Amino acid sequence: MDILITGILLGGTYTLIAMGLNLQYGVARIMNLANGEMLVAGAFAAFWTYTAGQVSPILSILFVAPLAFLANWIIYRVILMPLIKRAKNQGQLEVDSILATFGMGFAFVGIMIATFGADYFSYDYLGDGVQIIGNTFALNRIVAFFAAVIICAILYAWLYWSRPGTAVRAVAVNPQAAGLVGINVRRVSALAFALGGSLTAVGGSLISTFLTLDASVGVLFTMKALIIVIMGGVGDVRGVIVAALILGLAETAVATLIDPGLTLAAAYFIFILVLLFRPQGLFGKPTS
Amino acid sequence: MKRRTALKLAAASLVAGSLAIGTAQAGDTVKIGAVAPKTGPLAGGSTVTHWPNIHLWVHEVNARGGLKLKDGRKKIELIEYDDQTNPGVHIKAAQRLATQDKVDFIVAPYGTGFNLASAPIYAKHGYPQIAVSAISDKIPELTKRYPGIFFTLGSTTSFASAVSDILSKMRADGKMGGRIAMVNVADAFGIELAETARPIFKKAGFEIVYDKSYPLGTQDLSPIMKGAKASKPDAFVAWSYPPDTFGLTKQAITQNLDVKAFYTAVATCFPAYGKVFGKSIEGNLGAGGVDPTTPAMKAYRKAHMEVTGKPADGWASANTYVSLQVLEQAIEGVGSVDRKAVTQYIKDNTFKTIMGDINFVDQVSHRFWTVGQWQGGEFYGVASKGMPNAKPVILKKGWK
Amino acid sequence: MTSREIRTLVIAVILFGLAALLPFSGNGYFISIGVTIAMYVVLSTSWALFSGPTHYISLATAAFYGLGTMIVATGIETVPYVVLLLISAVAGALMAALVGLATLRLSGVYFVIFTLGLAEMIRQLVSWLQNNLGGSRGLYVLTDLTEDHIYWELLALAAFVFLIGWWIGRSRLGFAMRIIGNDETVAAHCGINTARSKIMLFMVSGMVAALVGALLAPRWTYIEPNIAFSPLLSFEVVIMALLGGTKRLWGPLVGVVPFTILLEVIEANYPSQTILVLGIAFLLIVYLVPHGVVGRLEQSFAKFRRGGN
Numbered sequence: 001m002d003i004l005i006t007g008i009l010l011g012g013t014y015t016l017i018a019m020g021l022n023l024q025y026g027v028a029r030i031m032n033l034a035n036g037e038m039l040v041a042g043a044f045a046a047f048w049t050y051t052a053g054q055v056s057p058i059l060s061i062l063f064v065a066p067l068a069f070l071a072n073w074i075i076y077r078v079i080l081m082p083l084i085k086r087a088k089n090q091g092q093l094e095v096d097s098i099l100a101t102f103g104m105g106f107a108f109v110g111i112m113i114a115t116f117g118a119d120y121f122s123y124d125y126l127g128d129g130v131q132i133i134g135n136t137f138a139l140n141r142i143v144a145f146f147a148a149v150i151i152c153a154i155l156y157a158w159l160y161w162s163r164p165g166t167a168v169r170a171v172a173v174n175p176q177a178a179g180l181v182g183i184n185v186r187r188v189s190a191l192a193f194a195l196g197g198s199l200t201a202v203g204g205s206l207i208s209t210f211l212t213l214d215a216s217v218g219v220l221f222t223m224k225a226l227i228i229v230i231m232g233g234v235g236d237v238r239g240v241i242v243a244a245l246i247l248g249l250a251e252t253a254v255a256t257l258i259d260p261g262l263t264l265a266a267a268y269f270i271f272i273l274v275l276l277f278r279p280q281g282l283f284g285k286p287t288s
Numbered sequence: 289m290k291r292r293t294a295l296k297l298a299a300a301s302l303v304a305g306s307l308a309i310g311t312a313q314a315g316d317t318v319k320i321g322a323v324a325p326k327t328g329p330l331a332g333g334s335t336v337t338h339w340p341n342i343h344l345w346v347h348e349v350n351a352r353g354g355l356k357l358k359d360g361r362k363k364i365e366l367i368e369y370d371d372q373t374n375p376g377v378h379i380k381a382a383q384r385l386a387t388q389d390k391v392d393f394i395v396a397p398y399g400t401g402f403n404l405a406s407a408p409i410y411a412k413h414g415y416p417q418i419a420v421s422a423i424s425d426k427i428p429e430l431t432k433r434y435p436g437i438f439f440t441l442g443s444t445t446s447f448a449s450a451v452s453d454i455l456s457k458m459r460a461d462g463k464m465g466g467r468i469a470m471v472n473v474a475d476a477f478g479i480e481l482a483e484t485a486r487p488i489f490k491k492a493g494f495e496i497v498y499d500k501s502y503p504l505g506t507q508d509l510s511p512i513m514k515g516a517k518a519s520k521p522d523a524f525v526a527w528s529y530p531p532d533t534f535g536l537t538k539q540a541i542t543q544n545l546d547v548k549a550f551y552t553a554v555a556t557c558f559p560a561y562g563k564v565f566g567k568s569i570e571g572n573l574g575a576g577g578v579d580p581t582t583p584a585m586k587a588y589r590k591a592h593m594e595v596t597g598k599p600a601d602g603w604a605s606a607n608t609y610v611s612l613q614v615l616e617q618a619i620e621g622v623g624s625v626d627r628k629a630v631t632q633y634i635k636d637n638t639f640k641t642i643m644g645d646i647n648f649v650d651q652v653s654h655r656f657w658t659v660g661q662w663q664g665g666e667f668y669g670v671a672s673k674g675m676p677n678a679k680p681v682i683l684k685k686g687w688k
Numbered sequence: 689m690t691s692r693e694i695r696t697l698v699i700a701v702i703l704f705g706l707a708a709l710l711p712f713s714g715n716g717y718f719i720s721i722g723v724t725i726a727m728y729v730v731l732s733t734s735w736a737l738f739s740g741p742t743h744y745i746s747l748a749t750a751a752f753y754g755l756g757t758m759i760v761a762t763g764i765e766t767v768p769y770v771v772l773l774l775i776s777a778v779a780g781a782l783m784a785a786l787v788g789l790a791t792l793r794l795s796g797v798y799f800v801i802f803t804l805g806l807a808e809m810i811r812q813l814v815s816w817l818q819n820n821l822g823g824s825r826g827l828y829v830l831t832d833l834t835e836d837h838i839y840w841e842l843l844a845l846a847a848f849v850f851l852i853g854w855w856i857g858r859s860r861l862g863f864a865m866r867i868i869g870n871d872e873t874v875a876a877h878c879g880i881n882t883a884r885s886k887i888m889l890f891m892v893s894g895m896v897a898a899l900v901g902a903l904l905a906p907r908w909t910y911i912e913p914n915i916a917f918s919p920l921l922s923f924e925v926v927i928m929a930l931l932g933g934t935k936r937l938w939g940p941l942v943g944v945v946p947f948t949i950l951l952e953v954i955e956a957n958y959p960s961q962t963i964l965v966l967g968i969a970f971l972l973i974v975y976l977v978p979h980g981v982v983g984r985l986e987q988s989f990a991k992f993r994r995g996g997n
Contacts, residue, residue: 110964
């Protein structure tokens with residue numbers, strides 16, 4: 001029971017991060033290895049506003065989100081556009097974007113170290129325990145979980161019940177066909193990329209309330225987000241939610257029952273199973 | 289930060305593929321090099337205890353007019369490099385200091401691994417290496433190998449036994465039972481300490497009811513704390529690194545872990561630890577310690593705050609500064625930058641430092657704090673080797 | 689052998705001979721740079737052996753390298769060093785085979801993602817094993833090997849890698865790889881077992897990287913798993929190989945030397961901003977020299993020839 005709740009709480013926050021990467025990779029077709037750095041930047045912002053101005057991390061989302069949206073829009077237009085224009089096919093774009101975003105990740109780490117220093121940052125926000133069915137859980141985790149759920153619900157509604165959302169899904173399924181029915185694919189891709197970056201940064205703000213981070217920790221989150229996205233199926237929102245919950249549960253179960261030192265190994269184990277048996281993702285249809 | 293144009297020229301000529309570089313000149317300064325992490329996993333620690341003290345020391349010596357040598361006072365010129373917490377980069381940088389910058393002395397690196405990786409270079413060029421942040425159980429073997437290496441923080445055994453002694457005394461006084469929950473970070477430091485501590489605890493008659501490791505960089509430590517809590521320990525001991533020291537404490541507060549003694553290793557003494565957790569960490573034990581009441585220590589802490597803008601921590605800050613004081617007094621005692629003579633001087637003499645008199649027996653100093661405790665918002669030394677004025681240990685009474 | 693091949697061989701032998709003289713300069717700084725260059729040459733050449741023809745970007749170098757280092761560290765007190773080197777090579781090849789079996793039948797993206805976190809996972813497993821079985825064994829590597837010895841060992845390994853690369857280029861495997869690189873479907877229709885060919889090459893690459901890790905272990909004296917498995921290494925290797933170009937066997941070499949010197953200049957002059965400058969240099973390489981220095985050279989060479997005729 002304890003494992004179940006802790007796992008779901010953890011999975012909730014993973015969902016948010018993975019959703020960001022999913023938009024970037026599934027729609028904009030950019031495999032963004034600097035995703036984790038964006039998360040750390042969001043965490044830094046929350047940390048900074050909390051320690052300097054006593055602004056609650058939940059409130060700081062209100063300005064982290066638009067800022068990150070803008071930053072990612074600029075990144076897409078300025079840094080990634082030349083690569084997209086240069087690429088002759090999807091394969092080359094994949095290679096180029098992996099390399100470019102990796103370099104970008106390093107530059108981000110450098111910038112963050114220059115501005116905030118390399119110290120660990122951690123603050124105490126809603127650290128009190130809450131009793132749920134006889135077990136104690138940190139309040140900040142629960143708050144972060146519900147914030148993630150609300151954001152995901154809004155995103156889901158937007159994707160499925162609005163015109164721009166439908167366009168985003170259309171590009172995710174087939175960019176060429178989307179272009180044919182009058183969708184401006186590049187605009188939609190830029191929108192999806194910026195939105196994805198914004199989601200990731202918000203995820204970072206939420207995570208900073210209960211994890212200790214430093215400037216160079218981003219790659220770990222990139223890794224987890226990638227595993228979730230592949231597991232859930234690229235571009236598939238429901239798949240990502242389920243995959244994130246599975247990962248959260250698996251990590252918690254392994255950490256509690258076997259050894260906390262093997263959480264990543266557990267994530268990998270699941271990843272291998274998916275690759276071997278359902279490489280198209282949990283809910284994807286096999287491509288023939 | 290002060291880069292010499294000569295060095296830039298050297299770099300430029302290196303690009304050109306030229307082998308003929310040399311900036312050797314008998315200047316009016318004493319050149320001192322420093323390599324330590326400014327980025328990477330260890331940067332979080334070195335920017336608290338290592339770099340600020342180097343800057344403070346250079347600032348103070350230069351404010352006094354420089355090092356007093358036979359041919360007059362000479363200011364210190366500091367050349368610093370970032371090793372990115374990467375031993376390969378570190379070795380290159382140390383070699384660069386020794387052969388390209390031709391520095392007169394090098395401040396010992398930060399971290400056990402780096403001190404040992406660069407020890408052959410120091411030995412080859414005859415630099416004295418007063419290792420501060422290095423804890424090892426192979427000290428006799430290492431000092432035999434490297435005649436210029438000095439250890440100031442003691443061995444893993446002394447750290448583990450100090451914790452065991454404190455817990456034993458609490459048990460003997462009837463204040464707690466004999467159940468210990470022990471966790472460690474699965475990295476060299478944590479593995480070595482846990483390995484040393486296991487037999488020591490058992491010999492002292494303790495029962496280790498929970499014994500787990502977690503990898504460096506684990507963000508979610510709640511399963512660990514839940515597991516530890518479920519084992520109903522009387523004392524909690526973690527051989528931890530900075531991020532997990534914070535993480536474990538956070539979790540302990542959340543879970544309201546009910547123990548009589550709560551020990552986390554590195555970074556418990558960091559000022560940030562006290563700032564983040566405030567009153568809830570009253571009674572927490574940690575590696576290190578300091579006696580903040582002596583006039584010398586008070587003056588040092590004030591200067592540290594004024595010059596670097598950061599508070600000194602409750603352990604390695606002072607030790608780092610002491611190692612630089614030893615170096616300074618040895619250079620002035622010899623009166624020149626003759627490295628061999630300075631190394632010998634360190635072996636033969638006693639030094640007056642902010643931690644009292646320090647001398648080296650077989651290249652090891654036997655005066656250091658081993659365990660400290662947060663009491664009333666200040667981190668005090670409660671157990672030591674050879675340090676006077678240890679505060680009595682208090683019981684951990686909840687987290688509120 | 690054709691006369692051209694003999695000429696190349698002679699030049700290569702002379703260059704290796706010259707490189708082997710470096711330690712006699714007695715300058716520790718140059719030797720330590722030499723060790724770094726030799727290490728990256730071996731790693732990125734062996735990386736390009738696999739990734740060049742297949743276009744699969746492997747980010748697993750650090751995993752193999754760390755594995756080799758940890759094997760030496762664990763066994764050094766009980767097993768002769770040479771035996772440990774052999775064990776490392778075999779372990780590296782085995783691990784590559786396992787990873788290859790799991791991922792190389794799928795598209796390249798899965799492979800990239802899988803290798804991205806591999807080093808981290810192996811580190812967790814190794815630390816866990818060490819913590820639960822080995823104790824403090826496997827931390828100290830106290831040997832009498834100096835940087836000079838390590839340099840020579842790496843140089844010999846480099847020669848070995850170049851020979852293997854040359855041999856693969858002439859063999860059926862190399863021919864198969866070129867077809868796979870051009871069009872995997874065509875290759876499969878020609879009756880080439882594409883997965884097996886890729887796995888074999890990946891095993892060579894993994895074996896060499898593990899050996900490099902094993903050879904360098906004595907350089908660090910004290911082995912910390914989080915440093916042995918530094919993810920940065922994987923990326924440095926990739927970028928150096930790409931900078932040079934992966935189409936020619938000697939392409940990575942052309943990338944490693946300038947990049948190492950560039951890094952050296954950055955580290956010496958911008959000690960506080962190394963990572964930032966590194967990231968920007970990385971971006972510039974991706975944007976300005978997408979086909980590597982060698983590709984650039986060949987382009988301009990071809991243009992020059994066309995202009996001349």
